[in-house]
Amino acid sequence: MIIFVSIIVTLLAVAGAAMLFLSGYNDDVAKTEGDLVNLALTLNEKADEALQAVDSYERDLIAQIPPESLKPDEFDKFCDSQQAAAALTAASQALAYVLSFEMINAKGRVVGSSYPLPKGDLVFAKDKTYFQVLSSDSSLTLFLSEPIRNKATGKTAITLARSIRNAEGSFLGLISAHIDLEHFDTMFKDHTTSPSMAVSLYRQDGILLARTPTSERALGKPIATPKSPLRRMIAHNSQTLIRDISQIDKKERLFAIHPLAHFPAGVAVSETVSQIMSGHRVESYFVRFLGVIMDITIGIVGILGVRQVKTSVLRAASEGYLARHDLTTKLPNRLLFIEALRRASATFAKSRTDFALLFIDIDQFKDLNANFGHMAGDQIIQTIARRLRGRLNKTDFIARVGGDEFAIIQRPVKSRQQIVDLAAAIQNAMKIPCAIDDAQIDVTVSIGIAVASAHGRSSTDLIKAADLALYAAKSDSDSRYRFFDSEIKDKRAVRRALESDLKKALEKKELELYYQPILDLRSGQLWGFEALLRWKHPVKGMIPPLEFISLAEESGLIGPIGDWILEDACTTAMSWTKPLRVSINLSPVQFKRRDVFTSVKQALSVSGLPAERVALEITESVQLTEEATTTLKKLKSLGASISLDDFGTGYASMSYLRSFPFDKIKIDQSFVRGMDAPDNRAIIKATIALANDLNMTTTAEGVETVEQLRALRQAGASQAQGYLIAKPMSREATASFIENAKLDFDVRPEGPPQLRLVQ
Secondary structure, three states, X not given: OHHHHXXXXXXXXXXXXXXHHHHOHHHHHHHHHHHHHHHHHHHHHHHHHHHHHHHHHHHHHHHOOOHHHOOHHHHHHHHOXXXXXXXXXXXXXXXXXXXXXXXXXXXXXXXXXXXXXXXXXOOEOOOOHHHHHHHXXXXXXXXXXXXEEOOOOOOEEEEEEEEEEOOOOOEEEEEEEEEEHHHHHHHHHOOOOOOOOEEEEEEOOOEEEEEEOOOOOOOOOEOOOOOOHHHHHHHHOOOEEEXXXXXXXXXXXXXXXXXXXXXXXXXXXXXXXXXXXXXXXXHHHHHHHHHHHHHHHXXXXXXXXXXXXXXXXXXHHHHHHHHHEOOOOOOEOHHHHHHHHHHHHHHHHHHOOOOEEEEEEEOOHHHHHHHHOHHHHHHHHHHHHHHHHHOOOOOOEEEEOOOOEEEEEEOOOOOHHHHHHHHHHHHHHOOOOEEEOOEXXXXXXXXXXXXXXXXXXOHHHHHHHHXXXXXXXXXXXXXXXXXXXXXXXXXXXXXXXXXXXXXXXXXXXXXXXXEEEEEEOOOOOEEEEEEEEEEEEOOOEEEOHHHHHHHHHHHOOHHHHHHHHHHHHHHHHHHOOOOOEEEEEOOHHHHHHOOHHHHHHHHHHHHOOOHHHEEEEEOOOOOOOHHHHHHHHHXXXXXXXXXXXXXXXXXXXXXXXXXXXXXXXXXXXXXXXXXXXXXXXXXXXXXXXXXXXXXXXXXXXXXOXXXXXXXXXXXXXXXXXXXXXXXOEOHHHXXXXXXXXXXXXXXXXXXXXXXXXXX
């Protein structure tokens, strides 16, 4: 009997602890995260609007200065005029939260104000930070000062100041607006939901400008110590969530920070961790009480000689928990998910209570692990888990069912819109970068959705439907979530079979390089060839590169395939009767999983080809990390040239050109084929001009008509490549082309260009 009681008490204690563990802290953190982020966004917009209104009036006041007054000796006269006084007063009256607008000359004297100046006294602002900064730094036009207490009014204000310079760049003075901090205090108080919540307006350098609850001693001082996580995240100037000890009240807080869109400042909204936990103190005390009772009971049982009971019962309970939960996220695992899904399906069969199954997968998680490490990967998983839980209702169920996969059972479901709203809420939650140490990591997810009433009679059917929808969502770059429909086919089976065939293709010599000529537009001579990979499948015939290159990259096969391409292309080029160049594409994955420098050096050594005859092409998808940049520099030191392919199709082209001294820019064929459109023609001209300024050559891809070739030549393009010149050809055809065919290109400026093949 005593043993039985001890077991019951032990199980109650473990159940109580599990209840606290599962439904307590993590749920509240997730909910608080969402609340803080939303509030930070709201207050960020309101603070930004308030400052924009002030800045708009300052710009307007500056615009009212007549051109003839923009001289050092005339500026003071205008500021002291009735016209200026009326304008300043009107601006101050329009914005009730601005204590005064002031015009200050180059010597720091206040020469105009909406607030009555003392008669006979000269008022100076040259000791103020905003004057010292704007008068000494010509690159700055706007400055937001630390809080200053006005002795006359007793009010504390921050100053938004804008410099005034003439056409020659001479500093004439500035206009300043003193903004009452009570405005921000009232704004923040109206939105706080608990006494322990704090809202701060900070400057980009970490200086505290305003805070609710008010802390006079902290104003104008750093919001956090320089090495603290909060301070580092503020320095990154991007929205994020961070947990840190507050410098002001010394309490551990969860912070949501959000920089202002138009000013060097931001809003931080925080809640104490103790407040987040406050709703679970009763459960905690109850579990502790049960623990004491358990120890007493087990002690009694131990006296009776049953000492192994405590150990065996606790082991059984813990093993049961571990078997059904994921340790990283504390979420149910796949086993518990399957049980929950079966129960939901059984309930649907009886009561027709509909539910939805959502499969969620983190995009490019393998790359995140490779770039930032597995510890960072675990932190990302934990962050995503908290955000997902924060978007669910109490009746919903969530589990981690794979390394980077989660499953949600949304129940009950009354409409499709309800499911769409949840998917949209999840996607919105991912817009905030994950803060991992000093890094801000952007993470996106894809979602596949199946609905019980429409997509599955059993839990197995639902899993398959949601899985297929997830795969479709990941394959569609325009959609981050997809509902299952009958048109979605299981392309993965085909893809897996293709991957299996690709593994054998290299050893079976099914892969082949084709070569497309590149014409030098200045000389009319053949510059060289670009090596292009082809796969002649024994059953399916020629498979387009777009269908298998990505597969090779995802599977890791691009490593050995890339090495083979380098060696075969260099060997082929060495066999040509003319010293033409060969251009070879490098995959981003080769930089991550291969020693590219060693691979290129090995290919040159095996073939005997001089490095000067090799041009290596990369796209913007190759991240120019320090390691990648070092590799490219080493390749250039060998004598190889480096080209930037598909220029203009990505978002980082300009920054790419600043990051590395490329030898050539390849203009994407989409611009060339659309040359009839004025914007495409303008982009091509601008690209060519940019390349010329940077001492780079240009190759225009996709040239198919004489008109295109003429326009490119007139625009100053260095080289052309496309079907007009020749289609890609086999190794044997390339040798024959070099030996027997002659490109005759008339490069004379008058008349249309003439391009023909002469046999």
